[in-house]
Amino acid sequence: MNLSWLSRFRERPWLWQSGLILFAILLPLPLGDYYRTVAWRTVLYIMLGLSLNLIVGYAGLFQLGHAAFYALGAYTAAILNLQLGIPLFWTFPASILVAALFGFLITRPILHLRGDYLAIVTIAFGEVVRLALVNNIFGITGGANGLSGIARPRLLGLEFRQPIYHYYLVLFFLLITIFAMRRLENSRLGRAWLYVREDETAAEAMGINTTQVKLLAFVLGSGWAGLAGALYAARITVISPDLARFMESVVMFCIVVLGGTGSIPGVFIGALGMVTLPELFRPLKDWRDAWLGVTMVVMMIARPEGLWPSRRVQLELQESEAPHG
Amino acid sequence: MQLLQQIINGVTIGSFYALVALGYTMVYGVLKLINFAHGDLFMWGAYLGLTGVSLLAGLAGAGQPWMAVPVITGVLALIALTGVLVERVAYRPLRAAGRLAPIISALGVAFILESIARNVYGARWRTYPTGVAPAGGFVLAGSVRISTMQIAVLVISFLLMAGLYLFVQRTRVGTAMRAVSLDHTVSRLMGIDVDRIIALVFVIGPGLGGIAGVVVALYYGSFDFTLGWSFGLKAFIAAILGGIGNIPGAMLGGMFLGLVETLASGYISPQWKDVIAYVILIIILIFRPTGILGERVAAKV
Numbered sequence: 001m002n003l004s005w006l007s008r009f010r011e012r013p014w015l016w017q018s019g020l021i022l023f024a025i026l027l028p029l030p031l032g033d034y035y036r037t038v039a040w041r042t043v044l045y046i047m048l049g050l051s052l053n054l055i056v057g058y059a060g061l062f063q064l065g066h067a068a069f070y071a072l073g074a075y076t077a078a079i080l081n082l083q084l085g086i087p088l089f090w091t092f093p094a095s096i097l098v099a100a101l102f103g104f105l106i107t108r109p110i111l112h113l114r115g116d117y118l119a120i121v122t123i124a125f126g127e128v129v130r131l132a133l134v135n136n137i138f139g140i141t142g143g144a145n146g147l148s149g150i151a152r153p154r155l156l157g158l159e160f161r162q163p164i165y166h167y168y169l170v171l172f173f174l175l176i177t178i179f180a181m182r183r184l185e186n187s188r189l190g191r192a193w194l195y196v197r198e199d200e201t202a203a204e205a206m207g208i209n210t211t212q213v214k215l216l217a218f219v220l221g222s223g224w225a226g227l228a229g230a231l232y233a234a235r236i237t238v239i240s241p242d243l244a245r246f247m248e249s250v251v252m253f254c255i256v257v258l259g260g261t262g263s264i265p266g267v268f269i270g271a272l273g274m275v276t277l278p279e280l281f282r283p284l285k286d287w288r289d290a291w292l293g294v295t296m297v298v299m300m301i302a303r304p305e306g307l308w309p310s311r312r313v314q315l316e317l318q319e320s321e322a323p324h325g
Numbered sequence: 326m327q328l329l330q331q332i333i334n335g336v337t338i339g340s341f342y343a344l345v346a347l348g349y350t351m352v353y354g355v356l357k358l359i360n361f362a363h364g365d366l367f368m369w370g371a372y373l374g375l376t377g378v379s380l381l382a383g384l385a386g387a388g389q390p391w392m393a394v395p396v397i398t399g400v401l402a403l404i405a406l407t408g409v410l411v412e413r414v415a416y417r418p419l420r421a422a423g424r425l426a427p428i429i430s431a432l433g434v435a436f437i438l439e440s441i442a443r444n445v446y447g448a449r450w451r452t453y454p455t456g457v458a459p460a461g462g463f464v465l466a467g468s469v470r471i472s473t474m475q476i477a478v479l480v481i482s483f484l485l486m487a488g489l490y491l492f493v494q495r496t497r498v499g500t501a502m503r504a505v506s507l508d509h510t511v512s513r514l515m516g517i518d519v520d521r522i523i524a525l526v527f528v529i530g531p532g533l534g535g536i537a538g539v540v541v542a543l544y545y546g547s548f549d550f551t552l553g554w555s556f557g558l559k560a561f562i563a564a565i566l567g568g569i570g571n572i573p574g575a576m577l578g579g580m581f582l583g584l585v586e587t588l589a590s591g592y593i594s595p596q597w598k599d600v601i602a603y604v605i606l607i608i609i610l611i612f613r614p615t616g617i618l619g620e621r622v623a624a625k626v
Contacts, residue, residue: 056425062428109611110607110610110611112614113610113614114614115424116353116357116359116424116569117565117610117614117615119359119428120359120561120562120565120606120610121606121607121610123558124562124603124606124607125603125607127558127599127600127603128600128603128604128607131597131599131600131603132600135596135597135600246554246558250432253429253432254429254432257425257426257429258429261425286440286443286444287440287444288440289436289437289439289440289443290436290437290440290441290444292433292436293432293433293434293435293436293437293438293440294433294437295433296429296430296432296433296436297414297415297430297433297434297437299429300419300422300426300427300429300430300433301415301418301419301430304419304422304423304425304426
């Protein structure tokens with residue numbers, strides 16, 4: 001079989017990259033509003049997956065409460081908009097900052113914890129955020145019903161009402177995200193993350209400030225999840241504490257791991273599997289979670305490294321042995 | 326007076342947490358895996374108990390306390406069987422696959438168990454037939470009282486925990502279990518069948534969880550499918566508080582969490598009791614990263 005066309009793609013990555021972008025831009029045009037919303041959700045979760053990928057994939061830290069930062073971003077946007085009347089687009093930087101700040105404050109004291117303990121503390125933090133929102137902390141979160149009536153964003157006199165506008169809005173931010181992630185991956189910081197993931201002690205011996213590097217992963221990842229939350233608030237205009245549910249965090253975690261930890265294409269595949277497919281199988285609604293569960297178990301047994309792993313993780317797994325060596 | 330009453334209630338709830346926490350801690354001990362499915366196995370114990378008790382109550386015409394005995398025995402067997410099955414299908418193939426894959430698999434099993442329960446039993450609150458949970462109680466002093474059900478709970482959980490402790494500390498199999506939790510390879514060299522020990526852990530842990538499911542449902546009277554997640558997370562926190570992998574630690578952690586929660590809801594605010602429990606977990610882990618009774622783990626070099 002002649003595979004020369006494949007290698008041609010490999011040599012000219014801009015060819016398939018621009019092809020993919022073109023596909024993403026044209027995708028919603030033939031679709032109805034329902035499927036445009038599905039596409040919007042998928043892109044939003046790819047963004048969330050990429051933000052969590054910084055923490056779980058690159059730095060190798062277990063974060064099972066990521067939805068809390070997503071919710072914090074959405075609530076920041078909503079509260080600024082409802083209480084102070086700030087237009088939604090102007091709340092985006094604040095959402096990023098608030099989520100990043102919480103990411104810093106929350107993770108700073110717990111960075112020394114080992115894998116599973118870190119996972120359980122992040123779950124606990126996620127629940128604390130959700131319960132604080134439910135209990136209407138400071139009287140501004142609207143309690144269990146959440147907040148509604150968020151003003152739709154406007155740009156140059158154009159009101160973002162139709163799903164398609166929101167699709168393009170998140171797509172725009174997704175492209176920025178991917179660009180940033182690819183730059184990060186090969187930066188000094190990106191390499192430091194990988195090093196910390198592979199061997200923390202050795203990384204420290206090489207002069208990497210492991211605490212700072214891990215903290216940066218959490219802060220950047222949390223801030224980016226906050227942006228995704230603000231984008232959600234812009235589209236749905238009604239938000240509730242359910243955004244911070246453990247289930248949401250699990251979906252995000254699975255998006256990162258199912259596709260292949262630490263790999264950008266892997267996050268795309270993970271989001272297709274965890275978000276798009278279940279939406280397309282609406283008739284199975286009642287059994288959706290069961291199918292999701294079966295998929296998770298089968299996938300992990302068949303391909304523990306994920307569907308599209310980064311090369312480094314693949315090599316690592318082939319060398320690893322049983323937990324007790 | 327009120328304090329004494331709160332302590333009685335707190336210890337009762339604490340013994341539930343302790344029973345469920347034992348399942349988490351034992352599995353973590355031998356596999357280093359957070360068994361996210363454990364909370365849902367516990368919830369299935371409550372549902373299967375509901376089916377059993379309703380069946381018996383239907384035959385006999387009314388619920389009676391003796392029915393708890395055959396029902397608990399049956400649930401114990403079924404949940405233990407499910408536990409072994411889960412280990413065989415979802416965890417054993419992943420022993421060599423790093424840390425992330427088994428966690429995803431465990432979460433997947435939790436989704437499956439919860440979804441099936443919701444579809445079979447419905448999303449609404451379910452109530453046990455009356456008359457099965459023993460009624461009545463004793464007045465200790467003034468307004469402080471302890472119900473017969475609370476006494477039953479305390480006796481059952483004390484017997485189970487003492488039995489488990491003696492089993493793990495005094496028998497050959499228990500010794501093998503402790504050896505496996507230290508090192509799989511060396512245990513195998515010593516002639517221990519590691520797979521069988523792990524299977525046994527998945528009989529005992531989920532079995533205790535199943536018993537706890539029936540007892541909790543009897544104590545509260547009604548429950549819904551979120552029981553597995555809400556109660557399971559608390560029990561897991563109890564296991565961590567005591568130092569995960571440590572069996573007496575799980576019992577202690579459960580009692581501690583039950584007391585803190587009851588006192589917090591009595592003296593501070595019932596709305597914030599869960600938040601207080603989580604914050605205590607976080608604070609303890611910041612200062613003692615391996616729990617109250619956990620050994621200090623040397624950093625790898």
